[in-house]
Amino acid sequence: MPIQTSIRTRTQQAIDLEERHGAHNYHxxxxxxxxxxxxxxxxxxxxRYYDFLSAYSAVNQGHCHPRLVKVMQEQAARMTLTSRAFYNSVLGEYARTVCTRFGYDRMLPMNTGAEAVETAIKMARKWGYEKKGIPAGKARVIVCEGNFHGRTITIVSMSTDPDSQGGFGPFTPGFEVIPYDDIPALERALEDPNVCAFLVEPIQGEKGVYVPAGDYIPRAIAACKARNVLFIADEIQTGIARTGRWLCSxxxxxxxxxxxxDVVVLAKALSGGMYPVSAVLANDAVMxxxxxxxHGSTYGGNPMGARLAIEALAIVEDEDLCGNAERLGQQFRSAMQQLVDTxxxxxxxxxxxxxxxxxxxPRTAADGSPRTAWELCLLLRDNGLLAKPTHGDIIRFAPPLVITEAQLQECVNIISTSVRQFA
Incomplete structure (x- = not known):
């Protein structure tokens, strides 16, 4: 059947306005x-659509959760920003909440995920010089092929994505790229005495939800500890219940x-999608x-973001979103496996x-029309579910974690129907 891609009037007007005045850095x-x-x-x-992207896993608690809306309205009427020139009445409670929940001594508050990754890199380098004794200017950070940690100039310097790197040099030195999910490669890289940290995603989300071997992360942590190298877990997309537990790693x-x-980087769902909030966690010896x-940030640790983060984490606990994600995730993969088998x-x-x-x-239909992940996502949209390809012909499915079993089954039916229409 032909794929329906017609666009209605109000939709087209909004698209035209953004295309005319906005930078074309997204598709x-x-x-x-x-x-x-x-x-x-x-x-x-x-x-109405089911959202199966969740703003890249930022709205784990669901869109406009009433508890978050209430907290945001109350805090907006009280105080939104002080800068770190002064103490504020919320930051200490926020820091204690996050440190207690995730089991670390200290938290450094930032705003975006990329800022938090930059913070972790700065911290690792300084730790390498002051604690490990690496010669000045020689600290190195190990990263993995296919990584995605943000789009600042330092972060794209360690990317292997041509779109992220092309035309943006010269790049920041001090990174070594190794294959993902490869312990021997990591062990070889760790032989360099100037390595201060290994920065890695427990699951590579932007690469296409690439899940490593079950023992990869524990073995990588052990290898880093043995060489006195900091293990930095980028949990921006995988943390806060998305993968069925508080931290995927x-x-x-x-x-x-x-x-x-040794270091955990959090963002996205840390505020339930209500406000840019990120954090870097570590124990005293590192932080x-x-x-x-x-180091610092005008907005990092502001009362608005701090109050939202406290409530966002409480919602995850109170509504058992870890358990819901684990249980429904198994059901979803089982249903999708039936499509793989068919x-x-x-x-x-x-x-x-x-x-x-x-x-x-990717295929070509009998009528000559393309059959790619993009076209399938257009069909899913027409059938009431929003998802988006990542890295070519891979479709990521990541609904808000508040989804119910009945809603998940309805979404499975939409995906199954769309795949059959697409055949």
Missing amino acids: PLPVVLDSGKGVFVWDVEGK VPDSERDPARRP NVFTPGT FPWVKLVRGRGLLNALVIE
Whole structure:
């Protein structure tokens, strides 16, 4: 059947306005969203969709969660920003909440994920010079092929994505890129005495929800500890219940520092999608390399973001979003496996919790029209579900974690129907 891609009037007007005046640094799916509630979003024409992207896992708690809306309104009427020139009445409570929840001594507040990654890199380098004794200017950070940690100039300097790097040099030195999910490669890189840190995603989300071997992260942590190298877990997309536990890199019950990341980077769902909030977590021996004047942010730790983060984490706990993600994620992958078993061009399903991906093989239909992940996402949109390809013909499926079993089954039906229409 032909893929329906018609665009209605209000939608086209909004797209035209953005295309005329906005920078063309994204390629959005042609739908213009106007409101959201829970797992649903509505476009400017009033059509309802299931959101299966969740703003790249930023709205784990669902769109406009009433508790977050209430907290935001109350804090907005009280105080939104002080800068760190003064103490504020919320930051201490926020820091204690995050440190207690994730098991670290200290938290450094920032705003975006990329800022938090930059913070972790700065901290690791300074730790390398002051604690490990690396010669000045020689500290190195190990990263992985296919990584995505943001788009600042330092972060794209360690990227292997041509779109991220092309035309933006010269690049920041001090990084070594190794294959992902390859312990021997990591062990060889760790032989360099000037290595201060290994920065890694527990699951590579932007690469297409690439899940490493089950023992990769524990073995990588152990290898880093053995060489006195900091293990930095980028949990921006995988953390805060998305993969069925608070941190993807370590079981919730594990409190032994020898088996845990030295540094954790959080963002996205830390505020439930209400406000840019990020954080870097570490114990005293690492975090205390920062002293007044060595790092900062005007907005980092502001009362608005801090209050939202406290409530966002409480919602995850109160509504058992870890358990929901684990249980429904298994159901989702089981249903998608049936499509893999039925349609030869549906190649693979992979994921953990409610961070999953379907890998399809691009084809050409009998009428000559393309059959790619992009076209399938357009069909999903027409059938009431929003998802987006990542890295070619891989479709990421990541709904808000508040989704119910009945809603998930309805979404499975939409995806199954769309795949059959697409065959």
